[in-house]
Amino acid sequence: MATQDAHSLGHDTAQGNWLTNSTGYQTLLVFLLALNFGIVFFDRQALNALMPFVQPDLALSQTQIGLLASGLSFSWAIAAFFVGKLSDTLGKRKLxxxxxxxxxxxxxxxxxxxxxxxxxxxxxxxxxxxxGGVMPISHAMVASEVDPARRGLAQGVAQNLGSNLLGSFLAPVVLVAFATAFSWREAFYLAAVPGLLSAALIWFMLREPVPVAPPAATAATPAETFGFLDALKVRNMWICVVVGVLMVAHFVITWAFMPLYLTEVKGYDPSTMSWIMGSLGIAAALYSFLVAGLSDVIGRKPVMVWLPFLAVLGPLGALLYDGSALVLAAIFFVGWAVNGVFPIFMATIPSETFPPVRHATVLGLAMGSCEVLGGVFGPVIGGMLNDAFGLDSFLYLLIVLSVISGFVAMGLQETAPAVLRKRAAPGPGPRPDGS
Known part of the structure; x- marks a missing residue:
């Protein structure tokens, strides 16, 4: 717990650059980072959305489908670990x-x-x-460049808004339509174009953040190398990692198998399936504002605890409801509120627990461990269960992951600056009459 003593919860990024950045520049930075990560997810989700076309063409088994999702998650995780730390070392985050x-x-x-x-x-x-390195770098830029009072909202928007509007909504709708008109191969070529445009916008419109100097060493805090194991000594950090592993597995499993489940088991045509899956993107885009902003006001812990329990609605609806696609999309919409907590456990809580100089390192740890354990093993297990027991088996796994996440999150310590200030504020003084 020495690390936690040295860097108290709710750490203010006073050492960051946000004091010198205008509100307009902070808004532009968050917008471009959200757009860029949206394009990341557009490319990542492309295979999931196109799987009803790819699977018969390449004769893929359910286990192979899981391995495709796992393979990307594995290399994503390795990059998140090391590229985040590299950006801390080099101080060249924009590049x-x-x-x-x-x-x-x-x-x-x-x-x-x-x-x-x-x-x-x-x-x-x-x-x-x-x-893999895109999000740790992006969150580190937000943490140092944006006013801490808006940190939760800014990081929620940077991670969730673009990724869900582009990756989870537009990807299935646009790419399925494109694949239907042409082929799934042309759809992948289309998915490559936006990233090149985004890279140009970031290069010409954003400036390289000024590196934050590390705190001076003292007898209590010697100048020693800070590693992942040091970060995991802090309770909030390892809880974020555990919840992250479970919820990233929930996310990747849902997107790996739900499109095929809706077409092969529920009987929806690919176009209807794409709109049902697209409802997850619209939901998560809205929740990127609502949940992250709400956590700034009521605290990180309440949303981290309750929303995983709400997430069981999605798999239960897929299992039990056989009616209108519109109603099923509405059930998914409500259950997918859990997506709003992703930037909180991946970025907001870790960045409020550690000083700015360590942000990219701890954010890389949070995101990398989630991907390498949840993103890698989750879809493989889901695919094996589907091959062994039927195509609905992954839905039961989703329910288990959600419930465990909610219980684990109960151990978190609050880090939201507004909530901590409210708790620390002295109570009302005595009245003039002495009562």
Whole structure:
């Protein structure tokens, strides 16, 4: 707990650059980072949305479908661990972000060229390696460049708004329509174009953040190397990692298997399926504002505890409801409120627990561990269960993951600055009459 003593919960980023940045620049930065991560997810979700076309063409099993999702998550996680730390070391966050954006865009073209499971698996590994460092760098930029009073909202928007409008809504709707008109290969080529445009916007419109100097060493806090194990000694950090592993598994499993489940088990046509899945994107885009902003007011812990329990509505609806696609989309919409907590456990709580100089490192730990454990093992287990017990087996796994997440989150310590200030404020003084 020495690390936690040295860096108290609710740490204010007074050492950051936000005091010198105008509100307009802070807004522009969050907007461009949200757009860029949206394009990341547009490319990442492309294979999930196009799976009803890809699976019969390449003769993929359920386990292979899970492995494709796992492979991308694995290389994504490795990149998140090390690119985040590299950006802390080099202090070249904008440059690394632009390089990663160009690289993952080119990897989308490789996915469209795939002629076998092995080829496609290799392309997804490369894409994950290119994409993994994007979010740790982006969150570190938000943490140092944006006013801490709006940190939760800004990080929620940067991670959730673009990723869900572009990746979870537009990706299934646009790419399925494009694949229906042409083929799934052309759809992958289309997915590569926006990233190149985003890289240019970031390069020309954002400035490289000024590196934050590390705190001076004292007898109580010697100048020693800060590693992942040091971060995990803090309770909030390891709880965020555990919840993150479970909820990233929930997310990746949902997107890996739900499109096929809706077409093969529920009997929806690909177009209807794309709109049902698109409802998740619209929901998560709204919740990126509502949940993150709400956590700034009522605290991080309440939303982290209750929303995973609410998430059981999605898989229960898929299992039990056999009526209108519109009603099923509405059930998904409510249950997917849990997506609003992703930036909170991946970025907001860790960045409020550690000083700015360590942000990219701890954010890389949070995101990388979530991906390497939840994103890698979750879909493989889901695919194996589907092959062994039927295509609805992954839904029961989703319910279990949600419930465990809610209980684990009960151990969190609050970090929201507004809530901590309210708790620390002295009570009302005595009245003039002495009562």
């Amino acid at each position: 690394l972000l632009v390089i990663a954006t160009i690289a993952f865009s080119l990897c989308s073209v490789l996915s469209g060229l795939a002629t076998s499971f092995v080829f496609l698996f290799a392309a997804r590994l490369l894409m994950g390696a290119a994409e």
